[in-house]
Amino acid sequence: MSPVRSKVFVVAAMLGLIALPVAQWWGDRAAGRPAAWVQLFERPPTAAHLRAVEQAWQEAAARNAYLRGLAAAPGLAWLRSAEGPVLTVRGSVNQPEGSWLFYRPDVRLLSQRPPAGSVERAANATVHWRDQLAARGVRLIVVVAPNKAAIQRPGSFAVEEVWKSPELRRYQEALTANRVEFVDLHAAFAAAPVDLRRQAPLYLPRDTHWSKDGLALAAAAIVERLGWPQRADVYRGREVSVPHVGDLERWLGSAASSRQEMVWKVTDEQGNPPSAQSGGAEVLLLGDSFCRIFEDGAVVGGGLKSQLAWRLGRPVGQLRQDGGGATLVRQDLVRRPEWLQGLKVVVWEFAERDLTSPETEWAQVVLPR
Amino acid sequence: MVFASTLFLGYFLPVVLGVYYLLPAAGRWRNRWLLVASYVFYGWWDPLLLPLLFGLTLWSFGFAWLLGRSDFTEGRRKTLLVLGVSGTLVALFFGKYFGFACENYDWLAARLGWDPAPATRWALPLGISFFTFHAISTLVDVHRRIAKPMESWADYACYLAFFPQLIAGPILRFGPIAPAFAARTHAWSQVASGLGLFALGLAKKVLIANTLAPVADLAFNARQLDAGLAWFGLLAYAMQLYYDFSGYSDMAVGLGRMFGFEFPRNFNAPYLAESVTDFWRRWHLSLSAFLRDYLYIPLGGNRHGLARTAANLLVVMLLGGLWHGAQWTYVVWGLWHGLLLVSERWLGGRAWYASFPRFFRVMCTFGLILIGWVFFRAPTLGAAFAYLRALVDFVPAGAAPAQWLGAELFTAPHVATVGVALGLAWSRRRAHDWSMQLTGRRALLCGVLLLLSLGVLGAHKANPFLYFQF
Numbered sequence: 091m092s093p094v095r096s097k098v099f100v101v102a103a104m105l106g107l108i109a110l111p112v113a114q115w116w117g118d119r120a121a122g123r124p125a126a127w128v129q130l131f132e133r134p135p136t137a138a139h140l141r142a143v144e145q146a147w148q149e150a151a152a153r154n155a156y157l158r159g160l161a162a163a164p165g166l167a168w169l170r171s172a173e174g175p176v177l178t179v180r181g182s183v184n185q186p187e188g189s190w191l192f193y194r195p196d197v198r199l200l201s202q203r204p205p206a207g208s209v210e211r212a213a214n215a216t217v218h219w220r221d222q223l224a225a226r227g228v229r230l231i232v233v234v235a236p237n238k239a240a241i242q243r244p245g246s247f248a249v250e251e252v253w254k255s256p257e258l259r260r261y262q263e264a265l266t267a268n269r270v271e272f273v274d275l276h277a278a279f280a281a282a283p284v285d286l287r288r289q290a291p292l293y294l295p296r297d298t299h300w301s302k303d304g305l306a307l308a309a310a311a312i313v314e315r316l317g318w319p320q321r322a323d324v325y326r327g328r329e330v331s332v333p334h335v336g337d338l339e340r341w342l343g344s345a346a347s348s349r350q351e352m353v354w355k356v357t358d359e360q361g362n363p364p365s366a367q368s369g370g371a372e373v374l375l376l377g378d379s380f381c382r383i384f385e386d387g388a389v390v391g392g393g394l395k396s397q398l399a400w401r402l403g404r405p406v407g408q409l410r411q412d413g414g415g416a417t418l419v420r421q422d423l424v425r426r427p428e429w430l431q432g433l434k435v436v437v438w439e440f441a442e443r444d445l446t447s448p449e450t451e452w453a454q455v456v457l458p459r
Numbered sequence: 460m461v462f463a464s465t466l467f468l469g470y471f472l473p474v475v476l477g478v479y480y481l482l483p484a485a486g487r488w489r490n491r492w493l494l495v496a497s498y499v500f501y502g503w504w505d506p507l508l509l510p511l512l513f514g515l516t517l518w519s520f521g522f523a524w525l526l527g528r529s530d531f532t533e534g535r536r537k538t539l540l541v542l543g544v545s546g547t548l549v550a551l552f553f554g555k556y557f558g559f560a561c562e563n564y565d566w567l568a569a570r571l572g573w574d575p576a577p578a579t580r581w582a583l584p585l586g587i588s589f590f591t592f593h594a595i596s597t598l599v600d601v602h603r604r605i606a607k608p609m610e611s612w613a614d615y616a617c618y619l620a621f622f623p624q625l626i627a628g629p630i631l632r633f634g635p636i637a638p639a640f641a642a643r644t645h646a647w648s649q650v651a652s653g654l655g656l657f658a659l660g661l662a663k664k665v666l667i668a669n670t671l672a673p674v675a676d677l678a679f680n681a682r683q684l685d686a687g688l689a690w691f692g693l694l695a696y697a698m699q700l701y702y703d704f705s706g707y708s709d710m711a712v713g714l715g716r717m718f719g720f721e722f723p724r725n726f727n728a729p730y731l732a733e734s735v736t737d738f739w740r741r742w743h744l745s746l747s748a749f750l751r752d753y754l755y756i757p758l759g760g761n762r763h764g765l766a767r768t769a770a771n772l773l774v775v776m777l778l779g780g781l782w783h784g785a786q787w788t789y790v791v792w793g794l795w796h797g798l799l800l801v802s803e804r805w806l807g808g809r810a811w812y813a814s815f816p817r818f819f820r821v822m823c824t825f826g827l828i829l830i831g832w833v834f835f836r837a838p839t840l841g842a843a844f845a846y847l848r849a850l851v852d853f854v855p856a857g858a859a860p861a862q863w864l865g866a867e868l869f870t871a872p873h874v875a876t877v878g879v880a881l882g883l884a885w886s887r888r889r890a891h892d893w894s895m896q897l898t899g900r901r902a903l904l905c906g907v908l909l910l911l912s913l914g915v916l917g918a919h920k921a922n923p924f925l926y927f928q929f
Binding site (some may be wrong): 091093095096097099100102103104106108110111114119127135136138140144146148151154157158159160161162165166168169171172173177179181195197198200201202203238240243251253293382 | 460464465466468469470472473477490502503504505506507550569646648649650651654656670673680681682683739784839858859860861862863864866867870871872874875876897901902906909911913914915916918
């Protein structure tokens with residue numbers, strides 16, 4: 091290549107690189123933020139500070155309009171589609187209407203060896219929590235919401251075989267050994283009628299959570315464990331179709347559209363969803379987003395709380411922390427001791443992923459005296 | 460700081476290159492600027508590591524200066540060489556192998572009822588395997604009178620710390636490269652060629668190796684594997700390792716060219732090798748040459764009969780394996796290659812499949828290399844043997860873990876990337892040579908690859924190179 095062309099190539103390439111900090115500076119200035127490089131001189135250059143600066147710069151780069159423009163180049167988005175938090179699996183003969191979405195960390199909890207030690211921490215925290223409640227005369231029932239990927243498998247998406255992880259088995263064994271009450275939803279889903287398992291998905295195709303039928307099976311299993319008489323005459327239940335945008339659909343970001351989902355909607359005589367106030371509920375449901383689904387937003391009265399209330403014929407209280415079923419929701423109860431008045435049973439639900447996720451904290455929570 | 464980061468590409472490289480060419484070519488200003496930049500580059504990981512690099516520079520510079528004196532007897536020079544090299548190896552041992560030695564001592568002590576080793580452990584100082592080898596190369600080359608010691612301390616410090624090769628090579632032999640630190644030429648065509656090679660290396664890393672990294676990670680940490688999944692994961696790892704390391708080497712060589720240096724090539728289409736002996740003439744060439752010249756030949760090489768040659772090969776490959784990491788898996792990987800090399804030597808320098816057609820020779824060699832990569836990648840020996848068992852488990856695993864692993868691995872981008880990677884690895888094109896004859900079209904392609912890589916980097920959070928851990 092001639093010296094002139096070489097010079098043009100070098101200068102053009104360098105300008106392409108220099109455009110990165112210039113665009114960064116421009117973006118920071120427009121947003122009223124201090125320039126990224128200023129952070130470097132804010133503290134002595136220790137390894138920790140340099141890593142923090144590097145991370146801040148990388149995060150700033152992800153906001154950089156110049157880089158985002160480059161990343162939108164044809165082919166790159168396709169290349170990156172194999173990553174990201176949502177795994178798309180194509181539809182099947184039984185479910186031809188579209189692809190199924192799965193939360194990738196949930197899928198990896200199934201396919202990957204988990205870190206050691208997390209199950210033991212979970213079991214210890216559970217036994218401690220049961221003891222805390224028992225000292226106040228409150229019964230604890232533990233419910234682990236199955237990982238969607240353990241129930242709905244790629245291929246047909248029919249629930250042919252429910253996969254229970256060795257970690258969940260170990261956790262269940264530890265609970266049994268310590269006489270902690272446990273509702274085995276994996277077994278309940280596996281024991282569902284064949285027609286239901288093959289034809290009706292127990293989880294929503296484009297959401298992390300269970301469907302109307304999955305919810306019904308879970309509520310029935312919990313009520314059976316509770317052993318109280320069922321009263322179907324207090325609340326009314328009817329099947330309705332509601333628009334719903336799945337959380338995974340929303341996560342994908344592009345053109346999230348709602349689908350019609352069937353919901354078993356529960357109401358009292360006035361047409362209001364069943365609800366319990368603090369200090370007046372005998373049953374309290376502690377849980378995460380598995381308790382939010384159909385109990386928040388466009389439709390209220392179709393979630394786990396309402397399904398339990400419908401079967402038991404009495405209102406059920408609820409404390410909920412999305413993504414915090416393992417610890418945050420128990421801490422929430424500590425902050426609201428009024429819920430403990432008159433309380434007989436705590437149904438504690440958390441997601442299966444909490445058992446093995448390294449991020450999950452399994453703190454021992456102490457109830458106030 | 461890694462090359463494949465917005466920090467390096469957007470800030471460090473333009474500043475260092477721009478200031479470098481603004482400084483006068485006469486005198487040593489440019490070398491001093493490169494030295495400052497290299498210390499900033501290294502200190503960016505952890506400023507507390509700089510005294511180690513500085514101390515080793517003083518140590519080897521001092522011994523090289525003594526070895527270069529003409530009034531010393533050969534016996535005294537040999538003593539100085541042994542002292543200088545030993546001191547360097549002590550730094551390497553404590554930096555890299557002390558923790559491994561303690562772990563093995565503790566294992567033994569637990570069985571013999573001894574007290575465990577003190578709990579003192581520290582992180583591996585980045586690049587120590589490379590800059591200690593550079594120091595050893597200096598001492599040996601000066602002792603052998605292949606090169607004279609550098610007169611300027613700053614030039615020598617620059618050689619040892621030169622940022623393009625500091626963290627992951629290629630390993631620069633002191634003798635051939637030393638003159639370039641005294642005087643070198645600069646030309647726009649050379650800078651353009653270096654930039655082109657750098658862009659190719661960056662694309663190898665960002666577009667191919669990074670895409671395949673999750674495939675290999677998922678396969679090697681899977682709960683359940685069958686032969687299909689295991690082979691795909693292993694192929695992906697073989698490609699990831701090659702494109703990651705050769706990409707880094709291309710970037711290092713390209714950066715060297717931009718600053719007027721010509722580093723040796725580190726790879727020469729290794730997966731086209733027709734025997735394991737041939738593979739080691741194509742893979743990590745700078746390490747092979749270093750081990751050959753500074754270990755194998757001093758041990759006697761092939762000059763003392765077949766048995767001694769076999770022993771020398773095994774020792775060299777075992778130490779080569781251990782050089783990659785303080786783990787038994789690397790030792791077994793080295794032993795595997797040592798045994799393969801010995802078997803070929805036993806057959807008169809030919810592989811047992813040497814009479815097959817070329818395609819089968821290449822495939823047989825590739826298969827043997829792949830088996831070695833299982834030990835290279837697996838976290839423990841137990842995991843490596845389990846993976847090898849999965850490679851021959853031809854009954855499809857039907858349970859959910861394997862089904863989901865398949866759903867994640869066999870995606871169109873992964874399959875296509877493995878296909879492209881294999882196609883390029885088995886083609887006759889070499890990035891090193893391709894960039895030497897840069898044309899307008901090639902430059903345009905390099906520019907596009909540079910921008911695409913930059914776009915991908917903006918979306919990634921971490922980008923470690925595999926060879927940094929060595």
